Amino acid sequence: MPRIALGVDLGGTKIEVAAVDDGGDVRHRRRAQTPAGDADAVCRTIVQAVGEIREDLEVDPVGVGVGVAGQVERESGVVRFAPNLDWHDVPLGASLEEALDLQVSVLNDVRAVALGEWLNGAGRNTDDMVCVFVGTGIGGGVVSAGHLLEGCSNAAGEIGHMVVDLDGPACHCGRTGCLEAFAGGWAIARDAMAAATERPDDAARLLEIAGDLKAITAETVGQAYREGDALACDIMDEVARVLTVGLVNLVNTFNPCRLILGGGVVDGVPELVARVRAGIQQDALESARARLEVTTAKLGADAGVVGAASAALRRATQH
Amino acid sequence: MPRIALGVDLGGTKIEVAAVDDGGDVRHRRRAQTPAGDADAVCRTIVQAVGEIREDLEVDPVGVGVGVAGQVERESGVVRFAPNLDWHDVPLGASLEEALDLQVSVLNDVRAVALGEWLNGAGRNTDDMVCVFVGTGIGGGVVSAGHLLEGCSNAAGEIGHMVVDLDGPACHCGRTGCLEAFAGGWAIARDAMAAATERPDDAARLLEIAGDLKAITAETVGQAYREGDALACDIMDEVARVLTVGLVNLVNTFNPCRLILGGGVVDGVPELVARVRAGIQQDALESARARLEVTTAKLGADAGVVGAASAALRRATQH
Numbered sequence: 001m002p003r004i005a006l007g008v009d010l011g012g013t014k015i016e017v018a019a020v021d022d023g024g025d026v027r028h029r030r031r032a033q034t035p036a037g038d039a040d041a042v043c044r045t046i047v048q049a050v051g052e053i054r055e056d057l058e059v060d061p062v063g064v065g066v067g068v069a070g071q072v073e074r075e076s077g078v079v080r081f082a083p084n085l086d087w088h089d090v091p092l093g094a095s096l097e098e099a100l101d102l103q104v105s106v107l108n109d110v111r112a113v114a115l116g117e118w119l120n121g122a123g124r125n126t127d128d129m130v131c132v133f134v135g136t137g138i139g140g141g142v143v144s145a146g147h148l149l150e151g152c153s154n155a156a157g158e159i160g161h162m163v164v165d166l167d168g169p170a171c172h173c174g175r176t177g178c179l180e181a182f183a184g185g186w187a188i189a190r191d192a193m194a195a196a197t198e199r200p201d202d203a204a205r206l207l208e209i210a211g212d213l214k215a216i217t218a219e220t221v222g223q224a225y226r227e228g229d230a231l232a233c234d235i236m237d238e239v240a241r242v243l244t245v246g247l248v249n250l251v252n253t254f255n256p257c258r259l260i261l262g263g264g265v266v267d268g269v270p271e272l273v274a275r276v277r278a279g280i281q282q283d284a285l286e287s288a289r290a291r292l293e294v295t296t297a298k299l300g301a302d303a304g305v306v307g308a309a310s311a312a313l314r315r316a317t318q319h
Numbered sequence: 320m321p322r323i324a325l326g327v328d329l330g331g332t333k334i335e336v337a338a339v340d341d342g343g344d345v346r347h348r349r350r351a352q353t354p355a356g357d358a359d360a361v362c363r364t365i366v367q368a369v370g371e372i373r374e375d376l377e378v379d380p381v382g383v384g385v386g387v388a389g390q391v392e393r394e395s396g397v398v399r400f401a402p403n404l405d406w407h408d409v410p411l412g413a414s415l416e417e418a419l420d421l422q423v424s425v426l427n428d429v430r431a432v433a434l435g436e437w438l439n440g441a442g443r444n445t446d447d448m449v450c451v452f453v454g455t456g457i458g459g460g461v462v463s464a465g466h467l468l469e470g471c472s473n474a475a476g477e478i479g480h481m482v483v484d485l486d487g488p489a490c491h492c493g494r495t496g497c498l499e500a501f502a503g504g505w506a507i508a509r510d511a512m513a514a515a516t517e518r519p520d521d522a523a524r525l526l527e528i529a530g531d532l533k534a535i536t537a538e539t540v541g542q543a544y545r546e547g548d549a550l551a552c553d554i555m556d557e558v559a560r561v562l563t564v565g566l567v568n569l570v571n572t573f574n575p576c577r578l579i580l581g582g583g584v585v586d587g588v589p590e591l592v593a594r595v596r597a598g599i600q601q602d603a604l605e606s607a608r609a610r611l612e613v614t615t616a617k618l619g620a621d622a623g624v625v626g627a628a629s630a631a632l633r634r635a636t637q638h
Contacts, residue, residue, distance in 0.1 A: 071606045081606075128471040144468050144475070151463070151574025152447040155606035158571040163564050165496075166484040175567070175602055177484075245482050248494070252477040253572070255470025283494055287390045287400075287474035 004059055005316065006050055006102075007309030008066040009109065012036065012084030017049040018302070019057055020309035024120025026302055028053045039090045047099045062316035063103035064096060065308035067112030074154040077106035105311045109304060111157060113262070113297075114141020115148055116307025119314065121298035122260045130256040131297065132159065132247065133263035134272075136185040136218075137172075142254060160184060164245050179246035183239045185218035185265055192216045192235055202231040222268025236269055243272065244279030251284040251292060262297025270296065323378055324635065325369055325421075326628030327385040328428065331355065331403030336368040337621070338376055339628035343439025345621055347372045358409045366418045381635035382422035383415060384627035386431030393473040396425035424630045428623060430476060432581070432616075433460020434467055435626025438633065440617035441579045449575040450616065451478065451566065452582035453591075455504040455537075456491075461573060479503060483564050498565035502558045504537035504584055511535045511554055521550040541587025555588055562591065563598030570603040570611060581616025589615065 002021040009016040011034060018029040030049040035041035050064065070082030077093015079085075096104040107115075114123075114131040118141075123129040127146040133139050138160030142149040149156045160180035161173050168177025169187065181187050193216050196203035205224050210216040224232035247259065259280070261273050277294035284292070299306050321340040328335040330353060337348040349368040354360035369383065389401030396412015398404075415423040426434075433442075433450040437460075442448040446465040452458050457479030461468040468475045479499035480492050487496025488506065500506050512535050515522035524543050529535040543551035570578065578599070580592050596613035603611070618625050 144463065144470070145466055147464055147466050149463050149573070151607070152576035152611070153574060153606065153609040155604070155609070156463070156572065156574040158574075158604055158607055161571045161604060162481075162568040163483055164485060166487070166561070166564065168485070173604060242485070245485065249481040249568075250572075252480045253475065253569075254468070255472060255475040255477075257471035285474070285477055285480060285492060287472065288470070288477055290472040290474070292471070 001059055003313060003316070004057060004061045005309040005312035006053060006061050006064045007305035007307065007312070008046055008064060009304030009308060010034070010042070010046070010066055010068045010085075012069070015042070015045055015049065016305050017046065017053060018305035018309065019053050019061065020306050020313075022313055024116070024306055024310070026305065028056050029305070034085070037086050039085075039087060039092070042085070043092065043095045043099065046096060050100055061102060061312075063105065063312035064100060065112065065310065065312035066092065066096070066104065066106045067109035067304050067308040068092070068106060069109045072106050072108055072154060074150060077104060079106065103312070103315065105315050107308070107311050108154070110139035111141050111148070111150075112307035112311055113299070113303040114143070114157070114307070115314070116299050116303055116310045117260055117262070117297050118143050118148070119310045120306055121303070122295050123258060126257045128255070128257040129260060130250050130254050130258075131260045131262065132250070133297070134183060134185075134243065134261065134265040135263035138180040138184050138263075142256075144254065159246070159250060162246055162249060164242060164249070179242065182242040183246070183265070188218040188221055188235065188239060188265065189216055191238070192221045192232075195231055195235060199231060205229045206231060218265050219268055222265070225269050236272075239265070240272055240275045240279070244276050244283065247276055248280055248283045251280055252288045255288045257291055257293065259292060259294045260297050261294070262303070266296065320378055322632060322635070323376060323380045324628040324631035325372060325380050325383045326624035326626065326631070327365055327383060328623030328627060329353070329361070329365070329385055329387045329404075331388070334361070334364055334368065335624050336365065336372060337624035337628065338372050338380065339625050339632070341632055343435070343625055343629070345624065347375050348624065353404070356405050358406060358411070361404070362411065362414045362418065365415060369419055380421060382424065382631035383419060384431065384629065384631035385411065385415070385423065385425045386428035386623050386627040387411070387425060388428045391425050391427055391473060393469060396423060398425065422631070422634065424634050426627070426630050427473070429458035430460050430467070430469075431626035431630055432618070432622040433462070433476070433626070434633070435618050435622055435629045436579055436581070436616050437462050437467070438629045439625055440622070441614050442577055445576045447574070447576040448579060449569050449573050449577075450579045450581065451569070452616070453502060453504075453562065453580065453584040454582040457499040457503050457582075461575075463573065478565070478569060481565055481568060483561060483568070498561065501561040502565070502584070507537040507540055507554065507558060507584065508535055510557070511540045511551075514550055514554060518550060524548045525550060537584050538587055541584070544588050555591075558584070559591055559594045559598070563595050563602065566595055567599055567602045570599055571607045574607045576610055576612065578611060578613045579616050580613070581622070585615065
């Protein structure tokens with residue numbers, strides 16, 4: 001009989017709950033709208049979904065993992081700050097434990113996805129791994145010698161805010177030239193809108209897909225790129241160039257065995273992985289890339305719930 | 320009776336060997352010239368110095384640690400590549416173990432210094448630490464959750480080769496815009512010579528200290544800076560600015576409890592630590608710097624031998 005944990009992917013618009021076995025397979029799932037802004041209602045929604053899934057399970061789950069986009073206090077499970085939910089200091093872990101009578105682990109959503117890739121995805125069987133997720137923003141998770149890096153206040157992994165250009169574009173974080181300000185989805189959309197304005201003759205396909213200049217997103221650029229559109233290719237060339245610089249920095253810093261790339265931008269332009277791989281081979285220090293494998297994340301749409309459940313399974317195994 | 324280990328700092332010009340107790344204090348020491356290029360002679364020199372020190376000790380040492388500037392294979396103690404010594408694939412660990420009949424740990428010299436700071440210096444009593452040494456080059460060591468980061472092929476910590484500027488100056492590593500190419504001692508010397516050429520009226524003090532344009536070093540700049548020389552201040556302002564960018568990147572990535580700065584450039588301009596501290600306070604993500612302390616390395620000139628000995632003491636304790 002496999003061990004089962006429940007993984008909760010708590011997003012700003014939807015909550016997904018899944019029963020995940022210790023092989024990383026999703027057995028059951030429930031999805032609900034996020035009652036935004038109301039922490040008690042969010043908690044009740046999770047409790048209800050967990051209850052429904054438990055009825056369908058043959059075994060009692062070993063625990064619950066919750067991934068949330070924000071800062072989490074490791075020991076207490078208090079969500080210190082979650083901008084998408086407009087939460088400050090919400091004791092999510094304690095509330096859920098009381099309501100569910102199960103061990104609850106709350107963790108940052110990107111950390112959860114990295115943990116999921118490590119234990120059940122593209123990071124299996126390695127002890128030294130760097131996961132980088134290029135979505136709207138850029139975040140990551142690092143495993144070194146079999147330990148998931150958490151940091152002093154559980155905030156390690158903010159690699160999207162690594163400055164790679166002293167005079168680069170402004171970032172949401174207040175600095176300029178962050179990796180995310182070049183290669184994050186929001187920056188790609190910004191650059192595409194600017195390029196479409198500057199080069200209207202080349203922008204026909206982008207505008208056709210998006211419908212409107214202001215509706216251009218990183219996804220639009222990805223689609224046009226896959227069709228061979230010249231403007232989209234120019235934009236993605238620059239993304240690949242700067243992303244490679246950032247990832248070479250990480251390879252030189254961490255000397256991982258495996259570098260795993262995921263997130264919406266990578267899913268939209270899968271070729272990025274091969275381009276980055278070639279760039280790292282050329283630019284990283286020989287000693288740091290000696291045993292490196294660069295690969296694509298595997299968990300896809302299930303990454304959030306599988307990652308969160310992996311945290312619960314891991315905790316149950318370690319105690 | 321304290322436990323004693325022997326620490327060897329194997330440099331390109333000199334070899335220092337010291338007996339270090341488990342409190343991090345140096346009890347005895349020997350120094351010798353490095354018989355450059357001749358690995359067997361280096362080995363004999365170390366064996367002789369160790370023998371002389373052992374005669375003076377009341378207890379038998381628990382082991383020997385050797386710090387060497389280069390790439391080391393962790394398990395075997397083979398020095399894969401050490402440019403200063405012109406070594407390739409030298410089985411230093413095995414040779415010394417056979418000659419000394421003691422457990423020998425060979426490690427990268429910067430890693431050794433970071434270990435020494437962690438166990439016996441400015442990193443005591445923390446489990447999450449980043450050490451950055453700004454000397455001729457820039458290197459570092461990271462401890463996360465009580466584990467010293469080593470990486471997949473024992474090459475983690477090459478933070479000097481983190482690109483912080485896409486269009487920055489050329490680095491020795493072949494890339495452009497590396498942190499080291501702005502703030503390493505060699506880059507400071509290069510910039511000072513260029514500035515002295517461009518602004519001859521402002522360069523009087525620098526030239527006076529160095530004696531000659533081409534003799535200007537980072538040390539020259541440090542001395543002039545401490546005297547309030549305007550040109551030296553301009554150069555160090557830029558070093559402080561770019562160093563802060565690189566260190567903020569590390570804080571965002573690792574979320575350490577303590578950031579420890581050492582090395583010749585920092586020793587020459589101790590004020591750098593306060594400036595970087597203020598810059599990090601301003602620019603790092605709030606979550607990543609929440610519990611951060613920025614401080615100066617403590618081991619000074621003994622860092623190499625104490626660090627190497629710390630590796631031996633630690634290994635003896637763990638087995």
